[in-house]
Amino acid sequence: MNMHFIFRPRFFDLIKSYNKEKFFADLMSGVIVGVVALPLAIAFGIGSGVSPKEGLITAIIAGFIISFLGGSNVQIGGPTGAFMIVVANTIREHGPDGLLLATLLAGIMLVLMGAFRLGTVIKFIPFPVIIGFTSGIAVTIFSEQIKNFFGLQIAETPSEFIGKWTVYFENFDTTNLWALGVGLLSILLIIFSGKIIKKIPGSLIAIIVMTVGVFLLREYGGVTSVKTIGDLFTIDASLPAFRGFSLDFETITRLLPSAFTIALLGAIESLLSATVADGVTGSRHHSNTELIAQGAANIVVPFFGGIPATGAIARTMTNINNGGRTPVAGMIHAVVLLLILLFLSPLTKFIPMACLAGVLVIVAYNMSEWRTFKSLLKSPKSDVAVLLTTFLLTVLFDLTIAIEIGLLLAILLLLKRLSETSTISIFKDDVPVMDREEGQESNEQLKLPAGVEVYEIEGPFFFGIASKFDEVMQTLGDKSKVRIIRMRKVPFIDSSGIHNLEVLLRKAVEEDIQMVLSGVNPAVKATLDKAGITAKLGKQNVCSNINLAVARAQQIVEN
Secondary structure, three states: OOHHHHOOOHHHHHHHHOOHHHHHHHHHHHHHHHHHHHHHHHHHHHHOOOOHHHHHHHHHHHHHHHHHHOOOOOOOEEOOHHHHHHHHHHHHHHHHHHHHHHHHHHHHHHHHHHHOOOHHHHOOOOHHHHHHHHHHHHHHHHHHHHHHHHOOOOOOOOOOHHHHHHHHHHHHHHOOHHHHHHHHHHHHHHHHHHHHOOOOOHHHHHHHHHHHHHHHHHHHHOOOOOOEHHHHOOOOOOOOOOOOOOOOHHHHHHHHHHHHHHHHHHHHHHHHHHHHHHHHHOOOOOHHHHHHHHHHHHHHHHHHOOOOOEEOHHHHHHHHHOOOOOHHHHHHHHHHHHHHHHHOHHHHHHOEHHHHHHHHHHHHHHHOOHHHHHHHOOOOHHHHHHHHHHHHHHHHOOHHHHHHHHHHHHHHHHHHHHHHHOEEEEEOOEEEEEEOOOOEEEEEEEEOOOOEEEEEEEOOEOHHHHHHHHHHHHOOOOOOOEEEEEEEEOOOEOHHHHHHHHHHHHHHHHOOOEEEEEOOOHHHHHHHHHHOHHHHHOHHHEEOOHHHHHHHHHHHHHO
16 A cells, blocks of 8 residues: 555645745635634534533644645634534533543544545545435534523433423523523624625624623623623633543444544545635645544544544635635644633633524524525435435434434435346347447347347346346246357446356256356456356357357357
8 A cells, every 4th residue: 555645745745835925825814714713613612512622622733733734735624513413412422531532533533544545435425415414413503502592591401302492492481681682693793794894704703792792781781691601611721731541442332433423524524625625726635635634633632632623614715715725824723723722712701602602503504505405305206315314313313323324225225226227138039239349239130049048237237136137047948058148238246246147157057058148348357257257157158249149159059
């Protein structure tokens, strides 16, 4: 395995031609992206069930590593909304230490994905599955914000979607109108400020305005009922301390499903973000290098108390729109966040929880992909089934189950489609001829000698049509002397197809019937050679086209 080819960080390629102009462009973009990332890192940390500092630590450490080692010119990494639900569920089921270990395991999985060149494979995950769980995550994030958005007086909410909303409806009479007002104003500020002030993110404007407003209400208006970060968390302005945790086989086994979900989500979101960035900048990312960098980030952050991280589309686009064109911008964004943590983090205690809830409501709306979801409902029924199944399982049960069952259902439906496109036809008197050199079907019919039958397979010869082939085999008569298996339209064959051919060959030998293969493409022939089918048949009985196969059958019949 050529590791140099797999792992090629873009930073080391681009730094060779780096200059002052590029640095100042990256510096400006990095500072802006760092400011944009601040409220999101805090919100995603709290929404994930940890403190704001853990969100900031993740954005700093993972953001730097992903830019330094990544395969994209402009990717910005950090905590994202996609991870919030799986992180919260992992903490609920396995505790904080369980989350750290799951993140570490996910990082190892991501490194292995990159090392085994699975970067391109990840991109082939069915679109309905991606939209299904993304929309499901958005609905779940929105549901998680209702308590803080309305300022509901609820000690603890159930983790299940239906139970959570049941408790909400039972307690809407405890709504804090001041908190609700802060949440609504935050949303309005995010929406409308973005249309007026392009350079400063609406979420940051909302947090600054609402924090000042709530502070003034507390100090001079006597309104103390709006909860702030400081009422629930303590943020110390210090560097994160290194921490260790114990590993044992039983714990690892228990955490593997959560780790797999984190790894798969990280791979999908980071590669989607990098692909979107390529479309805007005209560059091309290295997908396997990107996976290894994402893995490295997720291996390191747990040792400093961080949460899972991946490429973030919104922050990556902010980087591009503000002139960032090399990984240096992402590294600067991490340094900016570090300086904020060290010198300005005490101010974060004044941020209202209702304002952060408003920020996350906007995040959920942007994640929902509702227009795409709506358009997918007009797709074939199989795609709609995958979409709705993944969506409902994400919302009602668990993201891990949703991804696993969504992928399984998509694969089964794909196999069903493939098996429906594969047919087996029987010809006993004459057979249509195809001029392989011209690549066009001819109307000419080739007369078959007496005692010769042709069985034509069209489509992939895999386990999906094994039963269909068995049914045809059971209808075979015992009058033919030669059976031609025509495979000109078979793009590939798997072990089940090979087994079917072996059974047919064995039965033919018992009944003194000769088999001849026709039109086998080079890839299929190589598989048959390796399986020993060609040797059993004899090379003279494997023909390149139907004319040669019928001529060979004629010789066998006459002898």
